[in-house]
Amino acid sequence: MKSNYFLFALVGVALGACDGGSITSHVPKDGAKYSQKHAEELSAAGEGDQAVEEFVRMGELFFEQGAFEFADQMFLKAQKIDSKNSKVLFYRALLGPVISMKGFVSLIEPLIQDGAKEGYYKSLDRVRNHYRKEIRDVVLEPKKGRSLFHSYGDLQQDLLSHLIPALENSVLLLDELSGKSFNVSIDLERFEAVLTPDKKGIKTYCTYGTYPSCHTSGKMNDDRSVSVNDISVIRHLFVSYLNLLRVETAYSLKGIRSLDQEDKKNPTEYVKMLKKKYPHFLKLNQNHQLKKVSADLLKSFKSIEDLYSRYPGLDGCKDPELSYTGLISSFCFLGNQKVASDLINVLMGPTRIKVGTSSLSNKDIYITVDISNFLNHPIADLKELLPMEFDSDGYPSSLPDPSFGGIMNDSDGYKILHEKPNSLKFHLFKKKRLLDPYQLYSIVAKAIE
Numbered sequence: 001m002k003s004n005y006f007l008f009a010l011v012g013v014a015l016g017a018c019d020g021g022s023i024t025s026h027v028p029k030d031g032a033k034y035s036q037k038h039a040e041e042l043s044a045a046g047e048g049d050q051a052v053e054e055f056v057r058m059g060e061l062f063f064e065q066g067a068f069e070f071a072d073q074m075f076l077k078a079q080k081i082d083s084k085n086s087k088v089l090f091y092r093a094l095l096g097p098v099i100s101m102k103g104f105v106s107l108i109e110p111l112i113q114d115g116a117k118e119g120y121y122k123s124l125d126r127v128r129n130h131y132r133k134e135i136r137d138v139v140l141e142p143k144k145g146r147s148l149f150h151s152y153g154d155l156q157q158d159l160l161s162h163l164i165p166a167l168e169n170s171v172l173l174l175d176e177l178s179g180k181s182f183n184v185s186i187d188l189e190r191f192e193a194v195l196t197p198d199k200k201g202i203k204t205y206c207t208y209g210t211y212p213s214c215h216t217s218g219k220m221n222d223d224r225s226v227s228v229n230d231i232s233v234i235r236h237l238f239v240s241y242l243n244l245l246r247v248e249t250a251y252s253l254k255g256i257r258s259l260d261q262e263d264k265k266n267p268t269e270y271v272k273m274l275k276k277k278y279p280h281f282l283k284l285n286q287n288h289q290l291k292k293v294s295a296d297l298l299k300s301f302k303s304i305e306d307l308y309s310r311y312p313g314l315d316g317c318k319d320p321e322l323s324y325t326g327l328i329s330s331f332c333f334l335g336n337q338k339v340a341s342d343l344i345n346v347l348m349g350p351t352r353i354k355v356g357t358s359s360l361s362n363k364d365i366y367i368t369v370d371i372s373n374f375l376n377h378p379i380a381d382l383k384e385l386l387p388m389e390f391d392s393d394g395y396p397s398s399l400p401d402p403s404f405g406g407i408m409n410d411s412d413g414y415k416i417l418h419e420k421p422n423s424l425k426f427h428l429f430k431k432k433r434l435l436d437p438y439q440l441y442s443i444v445a446k447a448i449e
Contacts, residue, residue, distance in 0.1 A: 034058045035213035036074070043081060052078045056087055060185050061214040063091065065206050066134035068098050074212075086182040090226060093173035093238075100166035103142025107158070110150050152254045153280065160249055160287060167242040171296075174235040183222035232303045239300040243293045250288035251382060252280045267390040275383050282382035294375045298347045305340040346371050356421025359395070365421050367412035379405035395420045 034057045043051035059074035072095045078088045105124065112120045127139050149155040206214040248254055262273060274281065345351050350370045358365055379385065385404055387396035402413025 032057075033213065033215050034061065035211060036077075037211040037213070039077070048081050052082045052085055052088070055081075056085070056091075057185075058212070058214055059088075059091060061204055061206055061216065062212075063095070063186060064204060066132050066138065067206065067208065068095050068134075068138055069102070070206075070208060070212055071095060072099055084176070086177055086180050086226075087184055089173045089176050090182070090184065090231075093170040093177075093234075096166040096170045096173075097163060097238075098138065100162040102138055103140060103146065105139050107142055107146060107149050108155065110148050111152065111155065152252065155254050156249045156252060156285070159245055159254075164242065164245055164249070164289070167238055167245070170238050171235060171242065174231055174238065177231045178235075179228055180231070181225065181227045184224050184226055185222050186224065229307055232307055236300045236304050239296050243297055246289040246293055250285050250290050250378065251282050252285065253282075267394060268388055271383075271386050271388055274386070284378055284380050288378065290375050290378045294347050294372050298344060301340050301344045301347070305344065308340060348372065355416060358419035358421060360419060365416065365419050367408055367415065369408050369412075371407065374405060374407045377406065393420075 034054050036055075036058060039051045039054035039058070042048075042054060055074045055078035059071045059078065062068070062071035062074060072092060075088050075091050075095070078085060079092065082088065105127070109120070124140070127136055131139070146158070147154075149158065204214060204216045206212065262270065262277075346353075349372055350368050352366055352368050355365050355367055357363065382405075385399075385401055387399055389397045391397050396417060399413055399417055402410040402417070404413060
């Protein structure tokens with residue numbers, strides 16, 4: 001799904017998630033050489049604009065080679081000369097999350113369950129055998145001071161310490177680009193092509209050392225436009241993933257798949273086991289960031305709603321070329337303007353939603369929920385809201401808190417209990433992947449009347 005392209009392709013590199021290819025790197029016609037030493041000489045001579053240009057060119061070439069840390073170093077040097085340079089802010093926003101995840105694939109090895117080990121090691125072999133050395137280093141070589149994750153608590157703490165701050169910083173950098181448009185030389189829609197060596201011979205040659213430099217068989221041309229709308233879309237993708245991580249780390253949702261191994265035949269015994277064996281699961285983390293979620297997402301969805309208003313009829317899921325083309329050729333994370341508007345309503349306050357169909361009358365069941373109340377006043381332990389008593393069909397026969405922590409009225413809670421919607425039947429932890437933000441938003445949107 002191309003809507004996920006920037007965030008998941010870039011972070012996917014750090015996770016070793018992208019498949020290899022063998023497409024020739026983009027190189028213009030006329031040859032050129034760029035070096036850190038020459039850029040520093042230009043800066044010392046008072047030629048700041050030219051120095052920034054050379055640092056940016058080097059950063060772009062390192063980016064294309066997959067040498068993301070070297071690329072970021074070049075962009076950082078450029079930023080120190082010109083802190084408002086749009087290209088510099090843009091590239092640093094893209095690179096921050098990737099660098100924060102350096103070596104992540106190696107770090108998670110102790111957490112890989114038996115059923116997933118074969119696929120995990122195949123992925124490692126693909127990275128080792130088919131990716132460039134620069135990419136292998138990003139995927140497999142953790143920074144000094146980072147240790148293997150021996151528990152999901154270790155994983156969550158690492159996300160809180162590295163990826164979440166990196167995403168937050170990226171969003172701030174993208175905010176500085178709000179309302180701006182500019183050109184870049186890298187075709188990011190073809191980004192995956194640079195992950196693997198070109199069998200026909202790479203036309204960009206970079207050296208890494210005290211004074212890194214790059215030679216190309218062509219001069220760099222800024223022939224890719226980054227529009228105001230592109231920045232809005234990319235920012236939304238980053239904010240969406242950031243807030244999914246905030247929710248997951250707030251309630252220790254990482255590791256939920258380990259529950260698949262537990263016996264779920266008896267609902268009551270299962271809930272008892274959950275409370276005893278997994279005390280931290282669904283329990284609020286003291287360092288949670290839930291209060292940031294509502295405001296961040298609200299601003300993000302409003303920008304997307306504005307995009308739809310500027311392009312009436314736009315629906316990237318059906319026809320990506322209908323009304324909007326840009327750096328991202330299509331995006332399908334929101335179906336249409338109504339979905340964006342509905343999700344804004346959910347975040348702003350009480351909203352009427354459909355929770356399922358009554359197993360008794362076969363009629364749709366609607367209740368009013370206030371998600372903002374949950375985000376601003378989070379529940380200390382979600383396990384305490386789980387029912388302990390069930391009937392023979394797996395439906396709860398009582399609820400510890402009919403308001404579900406204050407997100408609805410008690411009367412709506414009792415209505416759900418009485419009508420027995422299929423959505424409440426005991427299958428809370430059946431085997432499936434955790435939702436990504438786009439799936440999550442789509443499900444919420446479909447529930448809104």
